[in-house]
Amino acid sequence: MLPKSVLLVVFAFLSACSTIYVAPDVPKNDEHVVVVPVSEQTISTYNRSGYTPKSLPSVFFQSAGTSGTLRGAGTLPESSLPEEQRPSTLRSNVPVEPRVGPYRIGVGDVVLLATKSSRNSVEELSGLLAAQNNRRGYTVQDDGAIAIPDVGRVRLAGLTIEEAEAELFQSLVENQIDPAFSLEIAEFNSQRVSVGGAVRQPGVSSINLTPLYLDQAIAAAGGLAVRDLDFASIRLYRDGTLYQIPLQEYLDNPDMQRIRLVASDSIYVDSEYELDKAETYFGQQIQLTTVRLAARERALEELTTEISLRRAELDEQRSNFQARIELDGVDRDYVYLAGERSQPSRYTLPFGRQTTLADALFDGNGFSSETSDPSEIYVLRAAPKKGHQERVLALHLDAEDATAFVLATKLELRPNDIVFIAEQRVTRWGRVVNQLGPGLIAAAIAAL
Incomplete structure (x- = not known):
């Protein structure tokens, strides 16, 4: 036990201590x-x-993507085919049966996303609805993608419907959106066949999920408008090769009528024997296709430049905001x-x-x-x-x-x-x- 004197000193110290732990x-x-x-x-x-x-500034919720319609070369010129001298004979030259697989989505196609609701729209899926020409759907744009609100751009070009469904499913899951949906193609605009010459209504026919045959394409163009069957033929231009079928042989042989067509086929019903006339037509088609491709490339370059500028502007605004946060300049x-x-x-x-x-x-x-x-x-x-x-x-x-x-x-x-x-x-x-x-x-x- 401490001596009394020590205790007195301790108590005196405690009394004099000016700081006690609180x-x-x-x-x-x-x-x-x-x-x-x-x-x-x-x-x-x-x-x-x-x-x-x-809330974060709206710049953090904006995308650099832009929507718009396909940019083309304008109104195409009328075909001009001079009269040619008829040859003496016609020989049949028929293309081989093409190897085709399931339909692949392309630029210009309109796809429709639908939930299981009776409204059959994507309205319940994302809360918004993208539409073009008053159709409930999404148009595959120049870069091969569709722009879905709250999800972003999803590339579908070159995919089958099954592959596109898998791609959309993954995108919706990544953005925490209920992936219950169905996908169908509402408009087939990417794969077409042109029909010209001696038909009542020259134009184009679209290839869809079902095969398109030669007789169907001619029927869609209003049928044949040929006066003399003996001097008429059907020309088919495919992948740089020109095929021809005498019209009489076409009418007599059902197998000729059921020739399956593929995208970019050009058909010309020629009332003259001379092949140069059909070649002139196909040459024009090639030139017009080249013009369209050049216009599309220019449009894509403009679009890419525009998106790059927008992305740089958004990045700069976001960076400035983050710098203000680091400097404690944001409330x-x-x-x-x-x-x-x-x-x-x-x-x-x-x-x-x-x-x-x-x-x-x-x-x-x-x-x-x-x-x-x-x-x-x-x-x-x-x-x-x-x-x-x-x-x-x-x-x-x-x-x-x-x-x-x-x-x-x-x-x-x-x-x-x-x-x-x-x-x-x-x-x-x-x-x-x-x-x-x-x-x-x-x-x-x-x-x-």
């Missing part, structure tokens, strides 16, 4: 502090308080973190979503599991005044039972809330001893 705490019996235990009922009550998180909402944490700090409320107590507790500077008291976790919030007196609402989470942290994932924080975690009692006494210990020892030594 631990912050939340008063339980203070009329200015309203302590409310955190429960399912209180969470439901205090989450109703109105708070709208700050933000904060929650302040105090008590037994690695270090006092403030937690920035994120853009566009609510933040819970768990978010603040488990951020990078989380609470200290060694010194903090999990039964004394508080969210301090300004409460309505009582008369002229300021009051503080203390939402108390007792997480001594670890399952109570589930409640922390539900309690929403509000700007200027203070998350306070009390220290353990043993931590408090340890700090008192650490603070006073050196002085007590020195006083005891001095008294000896």
Whole structure:
């Protein structure tokens, strides 16, 4: 036991000591502090308080893509075919049966996305509806893609319907949109066959999911308009090769009529024997195709340049905004973190979503599991005044039972809330001893 003189010195030291360790705490019996235990009922009550998180600027939701119609070369010139001298004989030259697979979607096709609703539209799928020419669908644009709101551009050109469904399914899942849909082609515009010459209505026929045969293409052009069968023929231009079928042989042989056509075939019903006349027609078709391709390439270059400029502008605006955030030049909402944490700090409320107590507790500077008291976790919030007196609402989470942290994932924080975690009692006494210990020892030594 210490001598009486030593004890007197110790007490004298304590009396003269100007700094005694004081631990912050939340008063339980203070009329200015309203302590409310955190429960399912209180969470439901205090989450109703109105708070709208700050939103990111609209530039973060914009896409550099652009929509538009196909750009072409304008009105095509009329065909001009001079009269030619008829040859003496005609020989049949028939193309081999082409190898064709399932239909592949191409530029200009209109695809229709439909949910299972009775409206048979994509309205419930994305909340928006893209339409062209008052049709409910999406046109495959110059770059081979369709632009779906909330999803972006999805490339479908060159895909079968089955492959396109898989591509759309993946895109919808990645954008967290219900992928329940059906896909069909509403308009077939990418694969066409031209019909000219001695027919009643020269034009083009589209190839769709079902095969297109020679007799069907001629029938779609209004049928034959030939006066003399003996001097007429059907010319078929395919992949750089010119085929011909005497018209009489075509009419007499059903197999000739059922020649299957493929995309870009050109058919010319010639009432003259001379092959040069048909070659002139096909030469014009080739030239017009070249003009269209050149115009399409120019349009794609313009589109690419435009998108690049838009993307650069969007990137610059986003970069400027992020730089303002780093320089603390953007008005933000904060929650302040105090008590037994690695270090006092403030937690920035994120853009566009609510933040819970768990978010603040488990951020990078989380609470200290060694010194903090999990039964004394508080969210301090300004409460309505009582008369002229300021009051503080203390939402108390007792997480001594670890399952109570589930409640922390539900309690929403509000700007200027203070998350306070009390220290353990043993931590408090340890700090008192650490603070006073050196002085007590020195006083005891001095008294000896």
